[in-house]
Amino acid sequence: MFRNYIKIAFRNLWRNKGFSAINISGLAIAMAGVILISIWIQNELSFDRFHTNEKDLYKVWNSYRSVDxxxxxxxxxxxxxxxxxVDEFxxxxxxxxxxxxxNRLFSFEDKSIKTKGNEVDKA
Incomplete structure (x- = not known):
C-alpha cells in the first residue's frame, strides 16, 4: 500500500514539474530559514551561561544620535x-x-604577532 502511495506521489510530481519545483524550493527555503533562526535563538539564549554568576551579568547599551x-x-x-x-552605583x-x-603588535620575548585584538580591563 505504501509503495503505491509513493508511486502516485512521484507521478504527480513528474506531471506538474513547474508547480512541484516551486513548492519544493519554497519548502526548502522555509526549512532553512527556520533552522537558521533556531540556531540564532539557541546562541542568544546560551550566551554567557558558563559564568557562575550569570544572573548578575549585564551589558551596557548606549543610544546616540548620528549627524543626520x-x-x-x-x-x-x-x-x-x-x-x-562602580563608583556611583x-x-x-x-x-x-x-x-x-x-591592528596591534603583540610581542613576547622574541616572538611578535601583528593582529586585530580586543583590549579588556577590569575596573
Missing part, C-alpha cells in the same frame, strides 16, 4: 563609564571594559 538625526543603539560607550558605574560590584581595537 538618526537615533541608533549600540554597545559602544565612553571609556570612563566602567569606573563611574552600589549595585555595580565590578565592571569590565572592552576596546575593539585596530
Amino acid at each position: 538625526g538618526h537615533i541608533s543603539n549600540g554597545d559602544v560607550t565612553s571609556a570612563p563609564l566602567g569606573n563611574a558605574l 552600589p549595585e555595580v560590584i565590578k565592571s569590565a571594559r572592552i576596546y575593539w581595537s585596530a
Whole structure:
C-alpha cells in the first residue's frame, strides 16, 4: 500500500514539474530559514551561561544620535563609564571594559604577532 502511495506521489510530481519545483524550493527555503533562526535563538539564549554568576551579568547599551538625526543603539560607550558605574552605583560590584581595537603588535620575548585584538580591563 505504501509503495503505491509513493508511486502516485512521484507521478504527480513528474506531471506538474513547474508547480512541484516551486513548492519544493519554497519548502526548502522555509526549512532553512527556520533552522537558521533556531540556531540564532539557541546562541542568544546560551550566551554567557558558563559564568557562575550569570544572573548578575549585564551589558551596557548606549543610544546616540548620528549627524543626520538618526537615533541608533549600540554597545559602544565612553571609556570612563566602567569606573563611574562602580563608583556611583552600589549595585555595580565590578565592571569590565572592552576596546575593539585596530591592528596591534603583540610581542613576547622574541616572538611578535601583528593582529586585530580586543583590549579588556577590569575596573
